[in-house]
Amino acid sequence: MSEDDSKFGVWGFIKGFGKLVIGILLILQGIVGLAMLLLFVGVFIAIGNGVGGGKPVGAHVPKDAALLINPNGVLVEEAEVQDPFTHAIERAYGSNEPQQIEVREVVRAVRNAATDERIKGIVLDLTQLYIPTISASKAHYVASAIDEFKASGKKVFAVGDYYSQEQYLIASHADEIYLHDKGSLVFVGYAAYDAFMKTFLDKLLITPHVFRVGTFKAAVEPFLRDDMSPEAKEANLAFLGSMWTSYKAAVEKARGLPAGSIDRFANDLNAILRESNGDFASAALKHKLVDHLSSRPEQLDAMKAAFGENDDGESFKNVELADYLMAIGPEKDGSNPDVAIITAAGTIVDGEAAPGVAAGGDTIADYLKQALKDDEVKAVVLRIDSPGGSAFASEVIRDGVLALKEAGKPVVVSMGSLAASGGYWIAAPGDEIWAAPTTVTGSIGIFAFFPTFEKAAQYWGLNVDGVGTTSLASIYAAGAGPLEENVADIFQQSVEDGYRDFLDVVAEGRKLDPAYVDTIGQGRVWIGERAQELKLVDHLGDIDDAVEAAAKRANLTEYDRVNFRETISPLEVFFGQTAVRLMSAFGVDRSGAEASRSIVRKAISTVEKELALIDEFNDPKALYARCLSCGN
Incomplete structure (x- = not known):
C-alpha cells in the first residue's frame, strides 16, 4: 500500500469516526432536549390540574348538552393541516380568524352526536360559515346528516341574525328556525x-x-x-x-312547503316586501321560511329553555363543534x-x-x-x-x-x-x-x-x-416580442x-x-x-x-375507513390539548374575539385568491385541463 493510500485510509477512518461521535452527540442532545421539554410541559400540566381541579386534558362534553355547530370559515372538502398548539393559542387569546371547515368532519360530528348520550340536540349557528355556491353538494351532504340525526329523536334548532342562501339549505332541515327580528333571508339563485x-x-x-x-x-x-x-x-x-x-x-x-314556494319568494320579492313594509324578517315568517322572529337575547333564552344553562349561567349548556371533535378524537384504524x-x-x-x-x-x-x-x-x-x-x-x-x-x-x-x-x-x-x-x-x-x-x-x-440558431429560437423574444x-x-x-x-x-x-x-x-x-x-x-x-x-x-x-393524508403526530395533538387546558386553567379571556372580518379584509382575501391562481398554472407543457368558470 502506498503512502498516499495509507494517508487516505487513516484520514477516512478519522472522518468516519468523527461523524460517528458527532452523530451520537446529536442524538444525546435531542434526547436531553426532549426530556427537558416533557418536564416543562409536565410542570405546567401539574399547575393546570391544580388550578383547574384536576380535570383531564381535552374538551369536556356536559351531560344533556347541545352540539353547537358554529364554525367560522369556509366549508371545504379537505382542510389545511393546522398546528394544534398554534390553534389553541389563537383560540385562547380571542383570535377569530376564519378557518377551513372540513365537510366530512362536520358530518362525522353530527353522526356521532346522534348516538352520544351526552348530546341532547343540535344548535345550528351558521352565521360565520361561508359556503361557496359551487359547493352546493357539501351543504346537501350536511343537511342529509342533520336528517339522520333527527331520526334519533333528538331536536335540531337553527339560530341566526340572517341566513345566506347556502346556510339556509342546511338550516331548513332544523325542527325550528329562529331569525333575528331585524334579520333577512333572500334567495338569489345561481348565476x-x-x-x-x-x-x-x-x-x-x-x-x-x-x-x-x-x-x-x-x-x-x-x-x-x-x-x-x-x-x-x-x-x-x-x-x-x-x-x-x-x-x-x-x-x-x-x-x-308547496312546490314553487321558493321560486315565488325569489322572483316576487319586491311585491312580498311591500306587503311586509320592507321587513325581510316578517316576510320570511309570513311565508313559513322561519318559525320564530326574536332578538339575540330571546334566542339565547329559548336555547336555555331547551338545554338548560351552563355553569356560569351566561349561555345554554353546549359543546362547540371544534371541542366536540377533539373530545371524540379522530377516526380510528381498527383491525379490519x-x-x-x-x-x-x-x-x-x-x-x-x-x-x-x-x-x-x-x-x-x-x-x-x-x-x-x-x-x-x-x-x-x-x-x-x-x-x-x-x-x-x-x-x-x-x-x-x-x-x-x-x-x-x-x-x-x-x-x-x-x-x-x-x-x-x-x-x-x-x-x-x-x-x-x-x-x-x-x-x-x-x-x-x-x-x-x-x-x-x-x-x-x-x-x-x-439572433438564434433555429427557427424556434424566437421563443426567447416572446413576451416583449411577438409570438x-x-x-x-x-x-x-x-x-x-x-x-x-x-x-x-x-x-x-x-x-x-x-x-x-x-x-x-x-x-x-x-x-x-x-x-x-x-x-x-x-x-x-x-x-x-x-x-x-x-x-x-x-x-x-x-372494514375500516382510512384517510390517506398529511396528519399531525400524536405528540403534536398532545401539546395542542395541553395548551387548551393551560389557557383554560389560567383563565385567559376569549371574549375579545372579533365577530367577523371587515369588508376590506374580505376584499383583500378575494384578491389574494385570484392572484394565487397564477401560481397554480405550472404545467411543464403549459397545457391545462381546467374549468375556470367552475370556481374553486
Whole structure:
C-alpha cells in the first residue's frame, strides 16, 4: 500500500469516526432536549390540574348538552393541516380568524352526536360559515346528516341574525328556525358571470394568444370576447338550472312547503316586501321560511329553555363543534381490512402541494403508491373536488390509479362538488364513478394561454432584437416580442394532441367510443344527474355510498375507513390539548374575539385568491385541463 493510500485510509477512518461521535452527540442532545421539554410541559400540566381541579386534558362534553355547530370559515372538502398548539393559542387569546371547515368532519360530528348520550340536540349557528355556491353538494351532504340525526329523536334548532342562501339549505332541515327580528333571508339563485377583457387588454396593448379545442371551452372566452358566447350561456344555464332545481326541492321538502314556494319568494320579492313594509324578517315568517322572529337575547333564552344553562349561567349548556371533535378524537384504524380514502381537492398542480392548498400531482400519486404497497388496503376511494389544472399532473395521478387496478385493488371515484376537466381526467379510469346530483363535472377539453406585450413594448420604446440558431429560437423574444406563427402552430398542435389524449382517456376508462366522447366533450360542463345519463357517471350518491361500493368490490363485509393524508403526530395533538387546558386553567379571556372580518379584509382575501391562481398554472407543457368558470 502506498503512502498516499495509507494517508487516505487513516484520514477516512478519522472522518468516519468523527461523524460517528458527532452523530451520537446529536442524538444525546435531542434526547436531553426532549426530556427537558416533557418536564416543562409536565410542570405546567401539574399547575393546570391544580388550578383547574384536576380535570383531564381535552374538551369536556356536559351531560344533556347541545352540539353547537358554529364554525367560522369556509366549508371545504379537505382542510389545511393546522398546528394544534398554534390553534389553541389563537383560540385562547380571542383570535377569530376564519378557518377551513372540513365537510366530512362536520358530518362525522353530527353522526356521532346522534348516538352520544351526552348530546341532547343540535344548535345550528351558521352565521360565520361561508359556503361557496359551487359547493352546493357539501351543504346537501350536511343537511342529509342533520336528517339522520333527527331520526334519533333528538331536536335540531337553527339560530341566526340572517341566513345566506347556502346556510339556509342546511338550516331548513332544523325542527325550528329562529331569525333575528331585524334579520333577512333572500334567495338569489345561481348565476355565472365573468369579467370579459378583450377591450381592456386591447387598451393595455396586451395580445392574448389562446389555444383551445372545443365549441364550449368557455374558460378562455374572457380573454377573447367582451361578452359571453351563446354556447357558453347555454351550457352554464343548463347546469345552474339543475343546481337550482335541486336546491328548491330540498328546501321545500324540509320545510313542508308547496312546490314553487321558493321560486315565488325569489322572483316576487319586491311585491312580498311591500306587503311586509320592507321587513325581510316578517316576510320570511309570513311565508313559513322561519318559525320564530326574536332578538339575540330571546334566542339565547329559548336555547336555555331547551338545554338548560351552563355553569356560569351566561349561555345554554353546549359543546362547540371544534371541542366536540377533539373530545371524540379522530377516526380510528381498527383491525379490519382498510378502504383507503385519498382526496384530490383544489386545482391540480405539478409537483407537491399541501392539503387544503392544491392537489399536487406528485402528492396524490404518492398516496396512491402507499395504498398500492399497503397490504391492509384492499380498496381505494379517490375523492375528487377539483376544477382540474395541469394536464401533466393529471396524467401522473391517473397512472397511480391504473397501477392500483392492475394490482387487483378496486378504485371507486367519489366526486364532490366539482370534478371537471383535469378532475374528470383522473376520475375516468375508476372502476365506478359516484357523483352528487349537483356535482359539476365534464369540461372535457384542453387549453393553453400565452400573452405577449409587443404592442406595449413598442409604445414605450422597448425594442427586442437578436439572433438564434433555429427557427424556434424566437421563443426567447416572446413576451416583449411577438409570438411567431411557427411557435403558435406548435402550441395549437400540442393542444389538439392533448385533447385527443383526453378523449382516449375517457373512452378507455368509460368504455365509450371516442367519437361519442367528443360530442359530449369539447369543454362543456354537466351537472351530476345529466352526467349519469350521458354515461360519464355510474351512480348518484355521496362518499359513504362510494366507500360501501369499494368495499363490496373488494368482497369486504367489515372494514375500516382510512384517510390517506398529511396528519399531525400524536405528540403534536398532545401539546395542542395541553395548551387548551393551560389557557383554560389560567383563565385567559376569549371574549375579545372579533365577530367577523371587515369588508376590506374580505376584499383583500378575494384578491389574494385570484392572484394565487397564477401560481397554480405550472404545467411543464403549459397545457391545462381546467374549468375556470367552475370556481374553486
